Amino acid sequence: MAQSVVEISGHIIDSLILPKVLDLIINLGAEFEILDIKIGNRRADRSYARIRIDAPTSALLDRVLAKLKEHGALPVSEESESALLEPAPADGVFPDQFYSTTNLTTWVRVDDRWIEVAFSEMDCGIRVDPQAARAECVPIHRVKKNDLVVVGHRGIKIQPIERQIPRAGFEFMSSAVSTEQPKGILIQEIAESMKQVRREQGRILVVAGPGLVHTGAARFLVRLIEDDYVQVIFAGNGLAVHDIESALYGTSLGVYLDKKIRALEGHEHHLWAINAVRRAGSIRQAVESGLIGKGIFYSCVKKGVDFILAGSIRDDGPLPDVVTDTLQAQELMREKVRGVSLALMMATTLHAIATGNLLPATVKTVCVDINPAVVTKLTDRGTFQAIGLVTDVEPFLRALCQSLDLEVAG
Amino acid sequence: MKLLMCSPQYYGIEYEINPWMSRSRQSTPQLARTQWQGLRRLLQDQLAIDVQLVEPQQGLPDMVFTANAGLVYRNKFIVSNFRHDVRRGEAPFFAEWFRQQGFEIIHLPRDHFFEGEGDLLKYGDRWFAGYHIRSDITGHQNVAEIIEQEILSLELTNDWFYHLDTCFCPLREGQALFYPMAFDSYARQVLDNNIPQLIAVSEEEAAKFACNAIVAGDTIVMSEGCPKVREQLESLGFAVFETPLSEFHKAGGSAKCLALIIE
Numbered sequence: 001m002a003q004s005v006v007e008i009s010g011h012i013i014d015s016l017i018l019p020k021v022l023d024l025i026i027n028l029g030a031e032f033e034i035l036d037i038k039i040g041n042r043r044a045d046r047s048y049a050r051i052r053i054d055a056p057t058s059a060l061l062d063r064v065l066a067k068l069k070e071h072g073a074l075p076v077s078e079e080s081e082s083a084l085l086e087p088a089p090a091d092g093v094f095p096d097q098f099y100s101t102t103n104l105t106t107w108v109r110v111d112d113r114w115i116e117v118a119f120s121e122m123d124c125g126i127r128v129d130p131q132a133a134r135a136e137c138v139p140i141h142r143v144k145k146n147d148l149v150v151v152g153h154r155g156i157k158i159q160p161i162e163r164q165i166p167r168a169g170f171e172f173m174s175s176a177v178s179t180e181q182p183k184g185i186l187i188q189e190i191a192e193s194m195k196q197v198r199r200e201q202g203r204i205l206v207v208a209g210p211g212l213v214h215t216g217a218a219r220f221l222v223r224l225i226e227d228d229y230v231q232v233i234f235a236g237n238g239l240a241v242h243d244i245e246s247a248l249y250g251t252s253l254g255v256y257l258d259k260k261i262r263a264l265e266g267h268e269h270h271l272w273a274i275n276a277v278r279r280a281g282s283i284r285q286a287v288e289s290g291l292i293g294k295g296i297f298y299s300c301v302k303k304g305v306d307f308i309l310a311g312s313i314r315d316d317g318p319l320p321d322v323v324t325d326t327l328q329a330q331e332l333m334r335e336k337v338r339g340v341s342l343a344l345m346m347a348t349t350l351h352a353i354a355t356g357n358l359l360p361a362t363v364k365t366v367c368v369d370i371n372p373a374v375v376t377k378l379t380d381r382g383t384f385q386a387i388g389l390v391t392d393v394e395p396f397l398r399a400l401c402q403s404l405d406l407e408v409a410g
Numbered sequence: 411m412k413l414l415m416c417s418p419q420y421y422g423i424e425y426e427i428n429p430w431m432s433r434s435r436q437s438t439p440q441l442a443r444t445q446w447q448g449l450r451r452l453l454q455d456q457l458a459i460d461v462q463l464v465e466p467q468q469g470l471p472d473m474v475f476t477a478n479a480g481l482v483y484r485n486k487f488i489v490s491n492f493r494h495d496v497r498r499g500e501a502p503f504f505a506e507w508f509r510q511q512g513f514e515i516i517h518l519p520r521d522h523f524f525e526g527e528g529d530l531l532k533y534g535d536r537w538f539a540g541y542h543i544r545s546d547i548t549g550h551q552n553v554a555e556i557i558e559q560e561i562l563s564l565e566l567t568n569d570w571f572y573h574l575d576t577c578f579c580p581l582r583e584g585q586a587l588f589y590p591m592a593f594d595s596y597a598r599q600v601l602d603n604n605i606p607q608l609i610a611v612s613e614e615e616a617a618k619f620a621c622n623a624i625v626a627g628d629t630i631v632m633s634e635g636c637p638k639v640r641e642q643l644e645s646l647g648f649a650v651f652e653t654p655l656s657e658f659h660k661a662g663g664s665a666k667c668l669a670l671i672i673e
Contacts, residue, residue, distance in 0.1 A: 010551035014604070015562040016596040017547070043536065043560045046551075071565070072547035107521075114521060157521065192434050 083155030109155035120360035191403035209348030210238035220397035356383030430662035524549030540574025564597035619664030
């Protein structure tokens with residue numbers, strides 16, 4: 001059982017704020033007891049209530065407190081309390097009860113002043129340097145012994161964001177993912193956002209799975225890269241392998257992309273592609289030596305687009321560019337998401353969620369997948385700002401290129 | 411009646427802080443100026459309202475929406491604490507204007523957001539306040555203490571109607587316009603409990619900013635394009651004046667947003 005006391009004051013009776021707050025507590029699954037209540041005698045007088053909240057778990061209590069805060073019910077004297085800081089007991093270990101971050105803009109109160117927390121990222125801790133009045137999100141494995149870390153919820157304030165991509169018309173159908181949504185309008189809006197980012201010389205991140213190559217959609221992505229609509233690509237071994245396979249042999253997983261028929265012994269193609277790149281040393285060297293003459297990664301090298309390939313346990317090869325140390329891959333991705341203002345995630349569950357974990361909520365995030373569960377999974381894991389499109393990636397990219405007035409042959 | 415307005419010399423869609431705003435849907439400066447002048451002349455020349463002007467500032471495109479500057483109460487000016495960084499620069503210029511006019515300038519605690527008359531409207535001897543999207547409920551509690559009046563806070567739940575003055579308009583004692591879908595159920599109940607004649611505006615006319623009207627006694631000034639509301643207001647005995655304000659709708663504002671009540 002977790003317990004906390006909140007106070008609320010103001011014109012809370014006639015405005016129904018007090019009943020609303022009490023309803024909220026019950027609806028969220030906690031209980032309350034009114035410890036003290038004073039009702040104003042005259043209309044202009046303030047009323048006041050002091051409420052004890054009992055919740056079955058501390059996680060639920062935190063949710064209740066966070067919700068009540070929006071309606072003006074604050075933990076007693078919270079506004080003047082500084083955050084509690086404790087030193088990390090060892091490298092890679094946070095103190096117990098450390099405050100776990102959201103991806104929203106967050107402030108922490110240190111020495112009676114609010115400091116904005118740098119590098120918003122969910123599921124991290126907050127490391128504070130009181131002397132320098134600095135606070136930043138830090139992932140668990142990067143904390144060093146004796147770093148000061150925020151524990152508990154005191155002295156923390158988060159700022160909610162408004163919806164990232166304004167929809168056309170009135171939006172009463174507000175679910176983030178739906179097969180029922182008109183896709184044309186959304187795609188048009190995504191195209192407008194991409195144009196805006198390009199105009200402002202911002203960064204667009206593409207996260208993609210190998211399905212993009214299998215469905216013959218790679219040529220659209222190539223066109224986006226060539227027209228400076230992509231600055232960073234995150235993927236796994238698979239996307240690069242099949243992209244290079246199709247550049248070298250015209251097949252993806254052994255199937256001819258133009259004829260849609262299976263090549264004889266075609267299953268060997270992708271392994272030969274891996275081997276060829278391993279022999280060349282890297283994707284860049286394979287492009288520069290003339291071995292690879294087209295495709296997504298050819299265009300990336302030619303246009304100077306950053307790419308990070310993160311490995312997984314089922315990879316063939318892998319390609320020499322694949323970062324097989326997960327933590328190292330995360331670090332590289334973390335570095336490259338800085339400055340990204342739009343993220344386009346297509347046909348990948350694993351990499352979409354991994355990237356979603358690293359993105360601040362202020363980044364416009366679009367997730368395209370034929371499987372609605374992918375978008376749901378992404379938003380359920382905290383990337384609530386994601387807008388989902390349930391569609392095959394090929395028609396999506398085709399329509400996106402059309403909206404951007406880009407002609408693609410074939 | 412005395413109002414404060416600000417010329418749209420530097421008005422434009424330079425950022426996006428509500429769903430109406432899109433940098434790809436820019437305003438036309440000449441047309442914006444013509445529409446604003448039309449409103450000013452209507453208020454000043456036709457309706458003989460005293461319109462004061464504050465100097466516009468380059469880089470503060472939304473200064474034209476003076477209603478968000480703060481709240482005037484008797485000789486006090488309570489300065490807004492804007493939620494969005496891009497608007498925070500407006501506050502000192504408004505504060506300075508009121509200081510020069512002899513008002514007592516009051517600042518709220520910095521971390522309590524408050525967006526002036528945009529979220530706080532007088533109804534009889536009490537006030538209604540909108541919170542959650544722009545202003546904080548705690549901001550209004552502060553204001554209530556300063557002006558020693560009752561403020562009833564209403565939760566706004568629809569990003570398109572981000573300020574109270576976009577979805578609620580007190581007319582006279584016992585009468586008000588409102589757009590029901592902008593509020594949560596508690597707020598709708600509060601309005602229902604307190605205002606005997608509550609006129610619901612259709613979605614279509616709410617989106618034409620029917621609620622964002624200036625009420626001066628029995629006279630109402632609003633954007634053109636709301637025939638149903640106009641008819642209802644006229645049947646209640648109001649004289650309704652319409653004026654084109656489409657350029658300001660692109661930023662999510664209309665007649666009321668363009669004027670702050672000084673007295």
